[in-house]
Amino acid sequence: MARRKGRRYKWTILPMVSVPILFLVVPIIFFQVYFSLHQWTAYLGEWWQADFVGLDNFRDVLGESRFYLSFLRSLIFAGSSTVLCLVIGFTLAYLMRDPFPGRSVFYLLFITPMLIVPVAIGYDFEMLLVQKGPLNQLLSWLAGREIQVAWFAEAVPAFVSIIFIEVWNWTPFVFILMLAGITSMPKEPIEAARVLGASPVQIFFHVQIPLLRPVIVLALILRFLEALGEYPKVWSLTRGGPGSYTETMPVYLFITSWEHFNISKGAAMSYVVLLVVAAIVYLCIRLLVREKRTLEMLYGR
Amino acid sequence: MTKAAKRRLRSIGRYAALGVWLAIVAFPLLWALMTSFKPPYQWFTWPPTWIANPFTLNNYRVVWLGELLDTQYVQSASIQTPFFALVNSIIIAGTSTLLSVILGVLLAYGVSRYGILSERSLFRLLILRMVPPIVVAVPVVIYYSTLGLSDTYLGLIIIYVVTTLPYSVWMTKSFIDEVPVEMEQSAELLGASRLRTIWEVVFPLIRSGVVATFMFILILTWSEYLMALLLSATNISTLPVQLNKYEGSTEGRLYGWQQALSIGVTVPLIVIGYAIHKHLVRGFSFGMLKR
Amino acid sequence: MGEIRLVKLRKEFKGTVAVQGTDLDVKEGEFLVLVGPSGCGKTTTMRMIAGLEDPTSGEIHIDGRLANDLEPGQRNIGMVFQNLALFPHKTVFENIAFGPRMKKVPRDEIRSRVEQVARTMHISHLLHKLPAQCSGGEAQRVALARTLITNPGVYLLDEPLSNLDAKLRKEMRAEIDRLHKDLRKTFIYVTHDQEEAMTLADRIVVMRDGRVEQVGTSMEIYHDPVNQFVATFFGSPAMNILDGEVRRKERGPAFVFSGWHVPLKDLGEVPDGPASLGVRPEGVRLEGATEGYRARVSLVEPLGKETLVYLDYGAERLMVAVAGPTFQAQEGEMLEFDLGAGRLYLFNAKGGRIGHE
Numbered sequence: 020m021a022r023r024k025g026r027r028y029k030w031t032i033l034p035m036v037s038v039p040i041l042f043l044v045v046p047i048i049f050f051q052v053y054f055s056l057h058q059w060t061a062y063l064g065e066w067w068q069a070d071f072v073g074l075d076n077f078r079d080v081l082g083e084s085r086f087y088l089s090f091l092r093s094l095i096f097a098g099s100s101t102v103l104c105l106v107i108g109f110t111l112a113y114l115m116r117d118p119f120p121g122r123s124v125f126y127l128l129f130i131t132p133m134l135i136v137p138v139a140i141g142y143d144f145e146m147l148l149v150q151k152g153p154l155n156q157l158l159s160w161l162a163g164r165e166i167q168v169a170w171f172a173e174a175v176p177a178f179v180s181i182i183f184i185e186v187w188n189w190t191p192f193v194f195i196l197m198l199a200g201i202t203s204m205p206k207e208p209i210e211a212a213r214v215l216g217a218s219p220v221q222i223f224f225h226v227q228i229p230l231l232r233p234v235i236v237l238a239l240i241l242r243f244l245e246a247l248g249e250y251p252k253v254w255s256l257t258r259g260g261p262g263s264y265t266e267t268m269p270v271y272l273f274i275t276s277w278e279h280f281n282i283s284k285g286a287a288m289s290y291v292v293l294l295v296v297a298a299i300v301y302l303c304i305r306l307l308v309r310e311k312r313t314l315e316m317l318y319g320r
Numbered sequence: 321m322t323k324a325a326k327r328r329l330r331s332i333g334r335y336a337a338l339g340v341w342l343a344i345v346a347f348p349l350l351w352a353l354m355t356s357f358k359p360p361y362q363w364f365t366w367p368p369t370w371i372a373n374p375f376t377l378n379n380y381r382v383v384w385l386g387e388l389l390d391t392q393y394v395q396s397a398s399i400q401t402p403f404f405a406l407v408n409s410i411i412i413a414g415t416s417t418l419l420s421v422i423l424g425v426l427l428a429y430g431v432s433r434y435g436i437l438s439e440r441s442l443f444r445l446l447i448l449r450m451v452p453p454i455v456v457a458v459p460v461v462i463y464y465s466t467l468g469l470s471d472t473y474l475g476l477i478i479i480y481v482v483t484t485l486p487y488s489v490w491m492t493k494s495f496i497d498e499v500p501v502e503m504e505q506s507a508e509l510l511g512a513s514r515l516r517t518i519w520e521v522v523f524p525l526i527r528s529g530v531v532a533t534f535m536f537i538l539i540l541t542w543s544e545y546l547m548a549l550l551l552s553a554t555n556i557s558t559l560p561v562q563l564n565k566y567e568g569s570t571e572g573r574l575y576g577w578q579q580a581l582s583i584g585v586t587v588p589l590i591v592i593g594y595a596i597h598k599h600l601v602r603g604f605s606f607g608m609l610k611r
Numbered sequence: 612m613g614e615i616r617l618v619k620l621r622k623e624f625k626g627t628v629a630v631q632g633t634d635l636d637v638k639e640g641e642f643l644v645l646v647g648p649s650g651c652g653k654t655t656t657m658r659m660i661a662g663l664e665d666p667t668s669g670e671i672h673i674d675g676r677l678a679n680d681l682e683p684g685q686r687n688i689g690m691v692f693q694n695l696a697l698f699p700h701k702t703v704f705e706n707i708a709f710g711p712r713m714k715k716v717p718r719d720e721i722r723s724r725v726e727q728v729a730r731t732m733h734i735s736h737l738l739h740k741l742p743a744q745c746s747g748g749e750a751q752r753v754a755l756a757r758t759l760i761t762n763p764g765v766y767l768l769d770e771p772l773s774n775l776d777a778k779l780r781k782e783m784r785a786e787i788d789r790l791h792k793d794l795r796k797t798f799i800y801v802t803h804d805q806e807e808a809m810t811l812a813d814r815i816v817v818m819r820d821g822r823v824e825q826v827g828t829s830m831e832i833y834h835d836p837v838n839q840f841v842a843t844f845f846g847s848p849a850m851n852i853l854d855g856e857v858r859r860k861e862r863g864p865a866f867v868f869s870g871w872h873v874p875l876k877d878l879g880e881v882p883d884g885p886a887s888l889g890v891r892p893e894g895v896r897l898e899g900a901t902e903g904y905r906a907r908v909s910l911v912e913p914l915g916k917e918t919l920v921y922l923d924y925g926a927e928r929l930m931v932a933v934a935g936p937t938f939q940a941q942e943g944e945m946l947e948f949d950l951g952a953g954r955l956y957l958f959n960a961k962g963g964r965i966g967h968e
Contacts, residue, residue, distance in 0.1 A: 139586060
């Protein structure tokens with residue numbers, strides 16, 4: 020009886036949900052493939068009149084060092100910001116695991132950056148990071164000497180800036196996950212470890228971290244993938260500059276497609292990136308499913 | 321050292337460490353807020369103006385009420401009020417969130433009670449979210465312009481519904497899972513129909529959860545930038561996209577006005593975020609946390 | 612080794628007093644049970660001994676040393692938690708090996724010690740399994756093994772059997788008893804089950820609302836309870852409490868209840884007034900009754916080795932009597948019973964024990 024109901028439900032709901040999804044996904048895949056294999060210049064005609072050029076677009080993309088560099092920058096950007104988010108977020112969560120006066124105030128303030136529209140964050144920091152701007156003045160005051168870093172005009176500071184802003188924006192995300200994980204950890208194994216003579220450091224590495232592994236993995240995966248595709252902040256802050264030192268993959272993609280109007284190349288580039296990201300996503304999903312199994316094994320259902 | 325002294329030291333250390341990050345978090349926020357109250361000649365000075373003096377509400381009046389103020393400092397009078405974008409944001413974010421939540425609840429109920437999707441499939445749903453939008457931006461734009469969906473409400477709404485569906489399914493599922501199946505079963509044994517059971521037994525118990533999910537997704541759709549930018553032109557425009565418009569030809573970035581808009585766009589999100597802060601983690605823990 | 616002394620130990624939590632100024636001496640090698648209803652402070656007391664909870668005031672002495680400032684791992688104790696607290700991500704072997712590993716014992720020695728302890732606890736076949744894959748009883752043994760391997764001077768067991776089903780509980784109870792006799796170390800055991808307390812303990816500490824009501828052996832507690840609470844807590848079915856009055860009359864001092872009249876021998880200083888009489892069910896004799904009390908049968912429960920008879924004597928509560936296995940009676944039947952067969956206990960209105968009976 021239940022199975023029959025279930026089947027009926029399934030076949031009513033799934034189509035309802037699948038239709039919009041497929042409506043979007045299938046044509047996109049089609050267009051992605053189409054455009055990467057055709058050369059289309061917008062003003063010369065409609066897209067279905069574009070010339071078939073085989074793998075030429077891909078050759079363009081894959082032979083270009085600018086593309087590889089942008090992807091590399093994205094990897095470094097995503098990797099370092101994710102790691103920093105994890106370290107800071109975890110530390111904050113660990114410090115806040117026990118109740119103390121003012122804890123909820125800290126919590127609310129700490130989650131705030133995540134609630135702010137990213138492009139607004141970009142413009143906010145633009146104000147702060149101007150060479151003759153408040154951040155430099157503050158740093159000068161703190162250090163006791165003149166600090167006038169050109170946060171936009173120089174390569175390394177610019178890259179550091181975008182990483183920092185990403186960390187500023189998304190540490191709350193990791194923080195919330197870590198705090199929830201830490202506070203939902205059962206207390207008894209930790210107490211048992213104390214009675215068995217383990218030092219706080221030993222308890223941390225042998226008991227607490229292993230119990231938190233599923234959440235940590237989740238935070239890393241979600242953050243890394245999102246950081247790979249981060250666009251609004253980098254764009255509003257540096258537009259990829261100076262030169263192309265902060266030109267991450269999304270920025271270069273955007274420039275190719277919408278500033279140079281090279282749709283075909285943009286499509287081919289998107290396609291390559293999509294394949295790489297899809298591979299990463301596939302691995303990540305398998306990892307998540309495995310972590311879920313671990314979690315169930317640890318705690319029972 | 322005694323235990324009590326150790327504890328005091330630890331407490332001070334904790335406040336100090338947290339205080340550092342608090343300062344880092346608060347500094348940009350306070351600066352943005354302060355700038356929104358600064359008159360134009362203080363927007364970009366050296367040394368920077370830390371306190372708005374005189375404190376003025378003009379920026380808000382210009383941006384939100386459309387008044388022509390401070391024209392002696394700023395020539396760009398072509399800034400339109402964001403009301404148009406505000407209405408659009410409300411319509412687009414509101415509708416897409418509503419649809420996303422409804423579909424999410426329906427799907428989540430099916431998964432929770434009937435297992436209509438395997439766990440693996442549920443995780444696969446996350447693909448919709450994990451793929452960076454920039455990567456599919458090109459085909460989406462062309463596809464939409466072919467279909468005539470560019471620059472329409474429907475086009476953007478469809479995208480938002482599809483991309484937030486993973487969150488709404490997972491989040492409502494976690495709430496539905498907390499209602500014991502036995503409650504529904506006993507209601508049915510007492511003669512209630514399926515629909516009545518759902519309405520009178522299940523729904524009241526998950527109501528606050530559904531509201532929290534709604535708010536969470538609302539935050540996501542409200543602040544989305546890339547797709548809104550690419551798919552809006554004259555007919556529609558959302559608030560985040562409007563932030564780009566605040567650049568004067570001669571004066572550079574119109575910080576005061578921009579921040580006045582920024583604050584106005586952000587405050588509702590912060591309020592919503594604070595209201596549901598206890599439930600935030602459910603939105604993106606995807607089953608990795610013990611309940 | 613293994614002596615514990617608590618001096619005026621007190622624990623307050625935000626407004627409530629969990630443990631009130633308790634003094635206790637635990638002798639080396641004894642099996643001490645802390646027993647009482649939920650919230651009486653027994654677990655809190657144990658946790659303070661363990662060092663997992665800091666006392667608000669008072670002293671804890673372990674092995675003659677003041678232990679208040681010692682970390683749990685430095686107190687030479689072992690603890691088994693109510694929900695076992697096994698490390699879910701570690702195998703049984705790794706769980707047991709944890710203690711020695713933290714003390715940097717060399718790997719070979721760890722291995723041999725773990726195997727030895729596993730043999731003692733009959734879990735050698737489980738060493739490579741995870742806690743989630745073990746049954747309740749098996750997991751219980753792993754928890755014991757984990758403590759055993761560290762060879763502490765004192766074993767603390769916090770309601771270790773409450774998560775097991777009835778049959779398993781009896782088995783594990785016997786195991787714990789055997790373990791204690793083999794090790795001859797001090798065991799401090801917390802439970803809310805009075806039967807467990809009676810069977811396992813050398814001495815029992817009865818607690819209520821943070822206060823120690825009585826300390827004594829099982830026999831002392833059972834036959835000489837210091838107040839009504841202790842009297843009714845122990846014994847199943849519970850002692851009958853008959854509400855009435857003490858009255859000195861012409862015929863001599865007596866306890867009057869529901870129209871009945873129980874002559875009392877040695878009243879001493881007890882004043883007239885409201886009081887309660889305590890009679891254990893086994894002290895209410897139904898067969899061959901001569902004293903003349905009568906009541907109506909309300910319910911008969913044959914249990915096999917004995918029969919419980921519930922009597923309605925005119926008050927709100929029913930009196931419970933224990934009769935032989937072949938005893939039979941009809942509901943509604945009027946029966947005669949004796950009260951003088953066993954001991955009688957007299958309690959004042961506040962539940963304190965009065966008189967000598």
